[in-house]
Amino acid sequence: MSLIGKSVIRTDAVGKVTGKTPYPSDVNFEDQLWMKILFSARSHARIVSIDTSEALAYPGVIAVFTAVDVPQNSYGLIMPDQPVLCGPGSDQAGADIVRCYMDNVALVVAETEEIAAAARDLIKVEYEDLPAVYDPYEAMKDGAPQLHLNTPKNILCHYRIRKGDMGSAWQQADVVVEGEFHTAYQEHAFLQPEAGIGYIDDEGRVTVLVAGQWTHEDQEQIAHALSLPLEQVRVIYPAVGGAFGGREDMSVQIVLALAAYKLRRPVKIIWSREESIKYHHKRHPISIKAKWGARKDGKLVAMEAEVVGDAGGYAYTSTKVLGNTNMMVAGPYEIPNAHIDTYAVYTNNIPTGAFRGFGGPQGAFAAEGMMNRLADALGMDPVEVRRVNLLTDDKLAIVGTPMPKGVTIGPVVEKCAEESGYWQRKNDTFERLPVEQPADPAKRRGVGFACAFKNVGFSFGAPENCWGTIEIHGDATIEKVVVRHAAAEVGQGTHTVIMQMAAEAVGVPMEKVELIASDTAFTDNSGSVSASRMTFMAGNAIRGAAEIAVQKWKDEDRPAVGVYQYRPPKTTPYDPKTGRSEPNFAYGYVAQIVEVEVDIETGHVDLIRVISANDVGRAVNPQQVKGQIEGAVVQAQGYAIMENLISMEGRILNPYLSTYLIPTVYDIPKEVKSVILEYADPIGPWGARGMAEMPFLPLAPAIADAIHDATGIWIDRLPLTPDRVVKTLRENGIGVAFS
Amino acid sequence: MKISVKINGKTVERDVDPRMLLVHFLRDELGLTGTKVGCDTSQCGSCTVHLNGEALKSCTFFAVQADGAEITTIEGLAANGSLHPMQEGFWEKHGLQCGYCTPGMIMASVAFLKKHAHPTEEDIRHGLEGNLCRCTGYHNIVAAVKAASEKMGG
Ligand code: FES
Ligand code: FES
Numbered sequence: 001m002s003l004i005g006k007s008v009i010r011t012d013a014v015g016k017v018t019g020k021t022p023y024p025s026d027v028n029f030e031d032q033l034w035m036k037i038l039f040s041a042r043s044h045a046r047i048v049s050i051d052t053s054e055a056l057a058y059p060g061v062i063a064v065f066t067a068v069d070v071p072q073n074s075y076g077l078i079m080p081d082q083p084v085l086c087g088p089g090s091d092q093a094g095a096d097i098v099r100c101y102m103d104n105v106a107l108v109v110a111e112t113e114e115i116a117a118a119a120r121d122l123i124k125v126e127y128e129d130l131p132a133v134y135d136p137y138e139a140m141k142d143g144a145p146q147l148h149l150n151t152p153k154n155i156l157c158h159y160r161i162r163k164g165d166m167g168s169a170w171q172q173a174d175v176v177v178e179g180e181f182h183t184a185y186q187e188h189a190f191l192q193p194e195a196g197i198g199y200i201d202d203e204g205r206v207t208v209l210v211a212g213q214w215t216h217e218d219q220e221q222i223a224h225a226l227s228l229p230l231e232q233v234r235v236i237y238p239a240v241g242g243a244f245g246g247r248e249d250m251s252v253q254i255v256l257a258l259a260a261y262k263l264r265r266p267v268k269i270i271w272s273r274e275e276s277i278k279y280h281h282k283r284h285p286i287s288i289k290a291k292w293g294a295r296k297d298g299k300l301v302a303m304e305a306e307v308v309g310d311a312g313g314y315a316y317t318s319t320k321v322l323g324n325t326n327m328m329v330a331g332p333y334e335i336p337n338a339h340i341d342t343y344a345v346y347t348n349n350i351p352t353g354a355f356r357g358f359g360g361p362q363g364a365f366a367a368e369g370m371m372n373r374l375a376d377a378l379g380m381d382p383v384e385v386r387r388v389n390l391l392t393d394d395k396l397a398i399v400g401t402p403m404p405k406g407v408t409i410g411p412v413v414e415k416c417a418e419e420s421g422y423w424q425r426k427n428d429t430f431e432r433l434p435v436e437q438p439a440d441p442a443k444r445r446g447v448g449f450a451c452a453f454k455n456v457g458f459s460f461g462a463p464e465n466c467w468g469t470i471e472i473h474g475d476a477t478i479e480k481v482v483v484r485h486a487a488a489e490v491g492q493g494t495h496t497v498i499m500q501m502a503a504e505a506v507g508v509p510m511e512k513v514e515l516i517a518s519d520t521a522f523t524d525n526s527g528s529v530s531a532s533r534m535t536f537m538a539g540n541a542i543r544g545a546a547e548i549a550v551q552k553w554k555d556e557d558r559p560a561v562g563v564y565q566y567r568p569p570k571t572t573p574y575d576p577k578t579g580r581s582e583p584n585f586a587y588g589y590v591a592q593i594v595e596v597e598v599d600i601e602t603g604h605v606d607l608i609r610v611i612s613a614n615d616v617g618r619a620v621n622p623q624q625v626k627g628q629i630e631g632a633v634v635q636a637q638g639y640a641i642m643e644n645l646i647s648m649e650g651r652i653l654n655p656y657l658s659t660y661l662i663p664t665v666y667d668i669p670k671e672v673k674s675v676i677l678e679y680a681d682p683i684g685p686w687g688a689r690g691m692a693e694m695p696f697l698p699l700a701p702a703i704a705d706a707i708h709d710a711t712g713i714w715i716d717r718l719p720l721t722p723d724r725v726v727k728t729l730r731e732n733g734i735g736v737a738f739s
Numbered sequence: 740m741k742i743s744v745k746i747n748g749k750t751v752e753r754d755v756d757p758r759m760l761l762v763h764f765l766r767d768e769l770g771l772t773g774t775k776v777g778c779d780t781s782q783c784g785s786c787t788v789h790l791n792g793e794a795l796k797s798c799t800f801f802a803v804q805a806d807g808a809e810i811t812t813i814e815g816l817a818a819n820g821s822l823h824p825m826q827e828g829f830w831e832k833h834g835l836q837c838g839y840c841t842p843g844m845i846m847a848s849v850a851f852l853k854k855h856a857h858p859t860e861e862d863i864r865h866g867l868e869g870n871l872c873r874c875t876g877y878h879n880i881v882a883a884v885k886a887a888s889e890k891m892g893g
Contacts, residue, residue, distance in 0.1 A: 009830060016838030017826040017845060019773020019813035026772035191777045191785060191839040191873050241775075241839030242873050273778040491837025491874045623833045630876030631836065657782035657871065665877040666868045672878060 007623035043650035100313030136345035161579030164337030169302035173293025186283035192241020198256030214528035245354030316353030328363025368701030416591035416613035446710025450698035451591035456690035467524030468541030505546030532690025539685025603726025617689030636699035747815025764802035784870030794850035813842035834883030836874035
């Protein structure tokens with residue numbers, strides 16, 4: 001029987017339910033030292049001097065490191081624009097400047113954590129304040145303080161899409177709608193705060209045991225900062241306590257490596273929750289001004305958008321995230337005429353970067369908001385207005401090129417409506433059924449719809465590949481199959497799925513498969529666990545490797561080893577003038593319907609039911625697919641209606657789980673119905689597509705649509721917290737009778 | 740200060756700093772790292788253990804307060820090498836992803852079931868409100884607790 005499509009129980013479950021599985025904070029070495037980081041006390045300033053003498057004299061302190069100690073004082077995932085340690089004396093231009101509160105200034109290493117913390121307070125830093133800017137629109141103006149050399153007006157990137165003829169386009173429209181959408185920060189709030197330990201391994205390699213999403217990228221960034229050859233750096237991931245994009249960039253990796261390298265002793269660090277929230281990047285707040293036009297029959301004729309994303313002090317993955325938004329802001333629709341400008345802008349706020357959906361949720365909030373408003377303005381059913389416009393294999397995407405084959409957003413939307421119970425299909429037309437209203441006049445129920453698409457894998461010409469190795473051991477019969485793969489297990493279940501796919505590809509039961517993973521010393525580069533790419537990429541790599549190994553096995557090679565690098569079809573960057581490109585090689589498609597109850601007295605929005613229809617191509621492990629859908633929906637629920645990170649002049653004011661509220665079990669919808677659709681991706685392994693981000697995308701706009709359905713009011717700013725909802729309702733004359 | 744605590748069935752005596760939190764005593768002094776730390780404000784429940792059979796967030800309690808008490812951690816839950824029905828429930832029902840919340844979630848659930856042998860879904864949601872999970876969306880956790888309650892004769 002095939003292992004593909006079987007809900008095999010996670011291979012890491014026993015260790016996790018018994019508490020035996022070690023996470024980075026659980027690993028200790030006999031002679032380990034402890035590190036504390038001194039972060040910047042300013043949002044924008046030049047560091048004139050750092051006096052570490054008192055800290056160094058503190059009993060139990062082993063070392064204090066500053067900018068002068070970093071061999072190559074720069075790092076960054078897409079460009080090395082951030083100093084490892086800010087301060088004078090390093091040869092890196094601009095490294096004496098702090099650009100946000102999360103900049104690292106000094107590292108204290110001591111016998112105990114308490115000593116390191118106490119000594120950190122004795123470091124004296126002299127700052128010379130620089131004018132700061134916290135609003136991306138202000139940052140783009142002439143005369144605004146410039147954060148980085150070679151980045152005039154702080155514009156990190158500007159993408160354009162110019163399609164069709166905007167001059168005549170609006171005249172064809174019978175209805176035009178406009179809106180201004182504002183999305184907010186989101187904190188990853190993975191349950192395990194950053195932690196790790198740096199040491200020198202038996203072979204003399206600088207080794208960091210840490211939680212991340214891409215061992216080989218961490219290795220590369222450490223090697224760069226330490227000016228070491230790659231093979232002298234090793235990165236190991238034990239269990240990772242959640243990631244969601246929040247571990248894609250460096251946190252403690254480089255500083256641990258630096259201290260271990262200098263001291264030749266193990267050095268450990270554990271961040272508190274406060275440190276975690278204050279000092280790692282966030283989801284981008286993005287403002288989108290949009291204008292969409294359609295004919296009477298619902299057919300879209302034109303759209304226009306200006307997209308501005310706050311990148312914060314450093315690039316992180318902002319150019320890629322905003323690249324995604326640039327495209328997603330047009331939704332999964334055929335639109336003949338389009339004019340889009342998208343900017344990522346440096347400010348003195350906390351940097352922003354990867355977070356489940358990667359620019360997609362912000363784009364979808366605007367695109368779906370516009371579609372729902374159009375449906376309303378046209379008096380058309382929201383499902384019907386989609387059906388007129390959805391992309392297919394034969395239509396051109398907003399970037400002017402065909403989509404990769406296997407576009408299934410049409411059937412996904414229809415299945416979602418059918419399975420929801422809120423729509424009925426009559427003569428191939430979808431009709432909304434009325435929703436029952438509660439007896440309490442203060443409570444109003446509404447139903448909302450949204451759909452989305454999201455790329456699988458790296459986009460826009462970024463190098464994309466994935467290595468896998470299969471070794472078949474035995475003599476006459478196969479005794480065991482060893483898979484080597486670097487994929488990070490961050491909780492999504494990739495290790496289980498990789499073993500399932502390896503067993504299937506070789507044709508052995510899963511018990512015979514062993515996995516060696518997440519250690520740069522034993523595996524080749526597999527790329528990051530991000531962009532919903534790992535099942536797709538690893539599956540193809542494993543299939544390739546297994547094919548070679550099986551052939552060698554037949555040729556009597558013992559052990560029979562297959563090594564394979566999978567490369568998907570090439571993608572291309574945006575044309576700088578028109579935006580034309582082949583942006584992606586695969587997509588996943590999703591549609592959601594939600595029912596909410598709005599309390600018009602308190603503004604509280606209760607998410608009651610969610611139907612999420614997802615084309616996953618092939619559910620390699622259906623139980624895990626369902627788990628990803630439920631997890632994404634609840635994380636998106638937090639994003640849409642609860643999570644409210646407050647930043648004032650670059651400083652985060654609520655860096656605790658007591659003040660930054662994420663959903664508890666009591667907040668979640670009564671039902672999340674996962675509709676798992678399996679329309680094979682032509683190039684996916686066993687047809688599989690990526691799927692873990694997609695269910696995040698449509699939820700916020702679907703909730704906004706449901707609130708409108710319940711109250712008649714559009715709210716275009718996230719999060720939809722009670723105070724915002726009640727205020728907007730009051731401004732529109734709703735609920736006054738009760739106040 | 741000298742304390743004597745029965746941990747997972749074994750009595751341990753130790754000299755501890757009066758300011759040491761129970762969670763650090765368990766993790767750093769005794770190496771029982773199954774108990775996790777996820778926050779600084781007693782919000783997340785990752786550190787949940789049993790103190791005399793009741794669920795306790797061990798980050799809100801000093802080690803010295805546990806003097807003379809009986810403590811069970813996740814490491815002490817599986818009796819004689821076989822999983823506790825609650826552990827089985829989480830295992831079978833996919834009640835975990837990254838697993839960081841899992842030990843605390845399981846300890847809270849076991850204590851909860853002692854008081855509510857036949858819980859409804861609603862009861863479970865109330866009972867686990869003090870434990871955060873960022874991965875699963877909680878549905879499978881509720882299902883795991885339900886399954887365990889049925890297995891335990893609920
Ligand atoms: S560590 Fe979060 S409640 Fe104890
Ligand atoms: S499984 Fe990751 S926090 Fe619960």
